[in-house]
Amino acid sequence: xxxNQKELFGFMMTRLKKRWDLCLxxxxxxxEKAINAHSIQNRRTLDLLSVNGHIIMxxxxxxxxxxxxFIFKSLSQNKATxxxxxxxxxxxxxFKPIDTNQLDINDPEHLFLVAYRSVLREAFVxxxxxxxxxxxxxxGAAILNLASYPVIGILxxxxxxxxxxxxxxxxxxxxxx
Numbered sequence: 001x002x003x004n005q006k007e008l009f010g011f012m013m014t015r016l017k018k019r020w021d022l023c024l025x026x027x028x029x030x031x032e033k034a035i036n037a038h039s040i041q042n043r044r045t046l047d048l049l050s051v052n053g054h055i056i057m058x059x060x061x062x063x064x065x066x067x068x069x070f071i072f073k074s075l076s077q078n079k080a081t082x083x084x085x086x087x088x089x090x091x092x093x094x095f096k097p098i099d100t101n102q103l104d105i106n107d108p109e110h111l112f113l114v115a116y117r118s119v120l121r122e123a124f125v126x127x128x129x130x131x132x133x134x135x136x137x138x139x140g141a142a143i144l145n146l147a148s149y150p151v152i153g154i155l156x157x158x159x160x161x162x163x164x165x166x167x168x169x170x171x172x173x174x175x176x177x
Contacts, residue, residue, distance in 0.1 A: 004143045009064040011139045015132040016062075022127075024120050025090040032087035039121035040081040041095075041114070044103055047077075055080040085124035 023030035040046055049055050057080050058070045086094070098113045105111065 005064060008136070008140050008143055012136045013062065015135055019084055020128045021084045022124070023087040023090055024085045024124060025087070025094070030087055030090060032089060034084040034086060035088045035091060036079065036082035036084060037086040037091040038082050039117055041098060041103065046080065050077045053077050083121050083124050085120055
């Protein structure tokens, strides 16, 4: 493998492992530090899946010379299915009805909150992936001395205008009926 390939792969791996803290609360106005919020209800659902406080999860295995593969790894229940997309206050307050009560599948609010938690995680993962991809693209252009070429962002290549996170999840901010 050439030096520039190693450098780019190293940069990409660093980006993928980098923690990204952003509270995705309604309105995009929270400046608090994000916590490891769960995308699956911890106290109720994950308790059913865990053995000695651990859950088996698929994890990607990346190398610079082969296609990605997945391995199964035992993770702490507190780390499994978590993402840094909500601050402690918003995670607690938004999901209090399902985190402190038995999940009621006949309660529209409970169903909404279970779905909303998943939507927040997917929005978070998509945004982080787009940023990591964009920065890796720019780093690759720099490593290959493509400075004379315009560095075109992923969003502009796709003719998509950047939007605020709140616009992505706005439909889910409606109160359940």
